[in-house]
Amino acid sequence: MKFLSSAISRLARMRLWRIENWSNHPVAAQREVLQHLVTSAQYTEIGKKYSFSKLFTIRDFKKRVPIHEYDDIKPYIQRMMNGEENILWNTPVYWFAKSSGTTSDKSKFIPVSDESLTDNHFQASKDVLSNYYKNFPSSDLLTGKGLVVGGSHQISKVNEDIQYGDLSAILMQNSPFWGQWLRTPELSVALLDEWENKIEKLAQITAEENVTSLAGVPTWTLLLLKRILEIKGKSTIKEVWPNLELYINGGVSFVPYKEQFDKIIGEKINYLEIYNASEGFIAGQEKPDDDGLLLFTEHGIFYEFMPVEEYGKPNPQTMGLDDIVVGKNYALIISNNGGLWRYLIGDTVQFTSINPYKIKVTGRLKHYINAFGEELIVDNSDRAIAIAAEKTGAVINDYTAAPVYFSDKNNGGHEWLIEFDKEPSDKTAFIYELDNALKEINSDYEAKRYKDIALRLPLVHSLPKGTFTEWLRSKGKVGGQHKVPRLSNERIFLEEILAVKNRQ
Template identity: 40%
Template sequence: MSIKSRLAIPFAKRVKKSVLKWANNPLKTQEKVFQHLVSEGCKTAFGKDHDFVSINNYEDFKKRVPINDYEGLRPYVDRVVAGESDVLWKGRPLYFAKTSGTTSGAKYIPITKESMPTHITAARNALLLYIAETKDARFVDGKMIFLQGSPVLEDKSGVKLGRLSGIAAHYVPNYLLKNRLPSWETNCIEDWETKVDKIVEETLPENMTVISGIPSWVQMYFEKLIEKTGKNISELFPNFNFFIYGGVNFEPYKNKFESLIGKKVDYIELYPASEGFIAYQDTQTEKGMLLQLNSGMFYEFIPATEFFDENPTRVSLKDVVLGVNYVIILNTTAGLWGYNIGDTVEFTSLQPYRIKVTGRIKHFISAFGEHVIGKEVELALNEAIKGTPINISEFTVAPQVNPEVGLPYHEWFIEFETAPDNLEAMAERIDASMQEQNIYYRDLIEGKVLQPLKITRVQKGGFHEYMRSIGKLGGQNKIPQLSDNRKIADVLSNFKAGS
């Protein structure tokens, strides 16, 4: 054990003590953040337009600040991008995080001098709390990799512009720089497949101890390693003992990953967004991720079932309850106000406040009023493959409204690494779980409005080919696991597996 790994353990204990201090005083912590945001917001154009000076409490705030998405804040963001100061937050941003938009095209999310450190601190603390819990810091002596976007940044009116993961690459602590892979040159490669091939070359001879990234793209990396060597990941990297991921529910991919790795490993789930680092898994023994309450973000929550109502319920942390699917709303030191990032979450614990991501408010199926959400399809799939040798590479679900024969149905596009012997039996298991979870779906089946779901097998590599066809192969791009239309499904139909 090196000096670095020995020092990491007492440092991790100190950080854990600091985290527990605010985690055990959640409402006081959030009130302090709220007061700071309002006080600083008074000095901005947004704050003046919304009468921040007269805000004394959260009820006042709700009356003055509407729920916004990017389009709602765009007039202010455009002013920031044009070079104006003190618009959404004091001064000008340090960076713009570029993300993919829908109606708005590219989105430019401001990252400020105050907000940037919270991204880095949260990522660091996720590792340190793992060390504090396991009392094992040996991984810091090995090599660590994060499959991420290019760190090359552009200039936008005097502000650096890039993907969040590329921006974060500039903040790797000095004590980890020697451990970090891939090389800077490789990280700058834009073509994803070329980049992964180069990462394979660079990592093969190394003592890899930590690997992280979006599961579907890490899987591609693992498969290339195995194809090149004929060995599983634990044979190649015997000291690799935990995987860090974010962006998707990992459960449907877990069997496949453990098959590729060749042994069970620990997992750390992160919830980083361009708008803020919202949560991370703080323990291996409890479900959910610790909500970051002292990171310059004041959270609001709206029940997902009410979100599209004219006057939905809008609450702060003190009024949330377990078992409710909420749309999460952010107010941040980057100048985002009443901002809907589009994610839905559910609390797994209120002491401390831990959450799990349940889906996207825009990613649902309700072509017939069934209101199916991401959490339901993920659980149904997990239950269907539990205890079986079936391995899933990727999946997505869409309604089939106009089938050539029979009633409409939900079509599940699944790419299998290890396929079931009986596809119809698997479809029946999934459908039974969906009916048990969702009363609306069950009523539509029983009322002969829908027929039970059908599984369409996607050829191996089909989802990668789909992502390539839309120019989103690699990086932080991921496929929605369900949608209310056939836009994705109709393209995936070109990649059906042979019977």
């Protein structure tokens, strides 16, 4: 084990020269990626439809190929799941990542080709590891086991050769031998379907392992860690896993959870954020505490960035890396080596720097509140919630918010449902701190709050523990990568969650 770990760590360090090359020349790397994608797919159905063989510039590509949302490519994907080949990509696609979004009861299936596994997901994972060793050359990370709190896996009934599941399950199923060797628990447990049973088995097995790294969505990882402490009768995770040194998180902002992790782990460890979506491994922190995630420009994905105000226009404009403005909100559009072409994945990002290019995920294109012109995005609400919690001694498990519309007696506002792990010392003070933080962070919100003319003070409800989990269960979305939508411009989610609370 020690020999294998040291060999892998040496290989990871050897990758650094390549990382330096594409991070120093990102525009050139992106041109090469697009050229390779278009050349590879020129004889596919979509390649023939848009004359890929005649596309020689990025301008031609953007002019010829329209921006796609999921419904636009769903018929193609359905045919691929039925076993047809050369539709969106030039090699057979046997794996499809099932969307974990909570905006719809209907699942989305994202094609995951062998190329996207090898040249994107696994290559990006190795680059994250290489950067980690660059920053911590004496790390013992690979002398122990990595615990991934991932999703479940099911076999598609459409075709014997076609399989689908959560992205994390697909990655575990296809990971190279050394990945299997360094992971805990065994695959049969890691891919269990029933989430409560899975958490219990994960806890029972991994509590006895030498775990040096964790990865997973914060909410479900916390649930597992709390169960492990119960089993072992310990007060901190470091007492169970003294060699734990790294937690890799993604999927939701880590800001509201950091205090809980610090407390439950008991000693300082390193936190790294990654941006690994079903559509591709897009970015990752070069080092802990970096402001922004390094954009992976050589990993089989060509990026475009659409200013959010362009969304919904007949011919929306997109930007390349040359034209990016730091701090501006963009909707992310990708073309990748799994067969997605100018695909609007629904996430919004901001650049924190352009040398090198680093981004942060600010929310979802449709997860925001703008009922009164306040343009509140998830990045704003995450930061404000964290500030209010810190100032009032609260610890938060999760939250969601939606608008309260004007009535005969009241003006508009925002209604918040918050599940506290620890209630604030003064709930009224928490509400004022939340409101003040939002005003400090978002000038549009501040303007609408002026003298309560458009927006009144936030309305905050405390939810019993487990309410969000119960709501997710009612939607068939317990566990894995499934998460609560933080903001919505409509009240559908909020009303459903309130109904769950009232039944308890």
